[in-house]
Amino acid sequence: LPFNQIYTYHQVDEFLEQLAAAYPQVVTLVNAGKSFEGRDIKYVKISSTNFQDSSKPVVFLESLLHAREWVTLPATLYAIHKLVIDVTEQDLIRDIDWIILPIANPDGYVHTHVEARFWRKNRATGYMIGNLCLGVDLNRNFDISWSEASSNSVCSETFHGSGPFSEPETAIIRDIFLEHQGRIELFLDIHSFGSMILYGYGTGQLPANALWVNLVGVQMAQAIDAVKTSWNPNYIVGNVALVLYQASGSAMDFAKAAGVPFAYTFELPGHRFGLGALGFLVDANFIEQAGFETWEVFGKHEEYKGYKVYNIH
Numbered sequence: 608l609p610f611n612q613i614y615t616y617h618q619v620d621e622f623l624e625q626l627a628a629a630y631p632q633v634v635t636l637v638n639a640g641k642s643f644e645g646r647d648i649k650y651v652k653i654s655s656t657n658f659q660d661s662s663k664p665v666v667f668l669e670s671l672l673h674a675r676e677w678v679t680l681p682a683t684l685y686a687i688h689k690l691v692i693d694v695t696e697q698d699l700i701r702d703i704d705w706i707i708l709p710i711a712n713p714d715g716y717v718h719t720h721v722e723a724r725f726w727r728k729n730r731a732t733g734y735m736i737g738n739l740c741l742g743v744d745l746n747r748n749f750d751i752s753w754s755e756a757s758s759n760s761v762c763s764e765t766f767h768g769s770g771p772f773s774e775p776e777t778a779i780i781r782d783i784f785l786e787h788q789g790r791i792e793l794f795l796d797i798h799s800f801g802s803m804i805l806y807g808y809g810t811g812q813l814p815a816n817a818l819w820v821n822l823v824g825v826q827m828a829q830a831i832d833a834v835k836t837s838w839n840p841n842y843i844v845g846n847v848a849l850v851l852y853q854a855s856g857s858a859m860d861f862a863k864a865a866g867v868p869f870a871y872t873f874e875l876p877g878h879r880f881g882l883g884a885l886g887f888l889v890d891a892n893f894i895e896q897a898g899f900e901t902w903e904v905f906g907k908h909e910e911y912k913g914y915k916v917y918n919i920h
């Protein structure tokens with residue numbers, strides 16, 4: 608699978624199926640359930656010991672919770688590639704088990720390919736006003752501080768749904784956290800854009816281990832900045848509610864509440880000539896780069912030392 612283009616839902620699905628068939632010792636493909644429109648939401652478990660050794664920490668990577676943020680897909684696909692196909696850091700599959708969910712919002716993602724490139728939310732129709740306005744912002748639909756800093760209008764881009772986990776897509780992610788509770792040490796919710804590594808609760812509080820979370824975040828940013836393209840800015844690391852804005856019901860907040868000590872929202876870089884929403888467009892030159900530079904946070908983990916720092920929480 609070359610990493611110089613953005614794959615469709617079906618292409619990703621086919622890739623995951625073929626990967627699981629070709630590497631049955633290492634890859635377990637899980638069909639976690641169906642989206643609102645009935646598409647399968649699949650993730651891979653990657654492990655040199657078939658996920659059995661519960662003393663191993665788990666790293667959970669997820670992309671495309673927001674449909675239009677296409678550049679996040681090569682980041683998770685490249686991680687899969689480096690853990691299964693082109694393994695250059697053996698210790699990463701020896702010491703860590705991985706959960707990687709490339710398309711968290713399949714209905715929205717398909718919609719951005721066939722209908723509306725800048726669609727963000729899922730495609731839930733149950734909230735429509737006549738035939739106006741649909742979709743829930745999945746990153747406002749988790750139960751932590753639900754509805755405190757989000758919209759109750761279905762026409763809003765940050766509509767939080769009728770209640771926590773009203774949407775099948777967020778319930779599926781919740782269940783992944785609960786199923787592996789106690790083992791997930793690091794969660795990256797990969798978004799775009801803005802070149803940011805964000806942590807903390809969406810309503811402004813910081814977790815008790817915030818100093819460590821900041822330290823690891825800074826190390827991750829340095830690892831990426833060391834190889835980034837000249838035209839992209841350096842990553843900014845900080846408290847999400849200060850650096851970006853307040854938001855309740857996010858996946859990152861749920862991760863922390865479910866006991867994940869290191870939870871981040873990544874905002875990958877935007878299109879270099881994209882102003883406003885055009886930042887979501889993908890620069891062909893950057894697709895490959897987006898994959899391998901995000902991978903630096905793991906591939907260069909001797910500097911990053913993420914999973915070693917976890918022992919201190």
Ligand code: 0X9
Binds near residue numbers: 676746799852857
């Ligand atoms: O608004 C979001 O959901 C994320 N930004 S995006 O441009 N990709 O939509 C940021 C979420 C950060 N989390 C919190 N603010 N809690």
Ligand code: ZN
Binds near residue numbers: 672
């Ligand atoms: Zn997003």
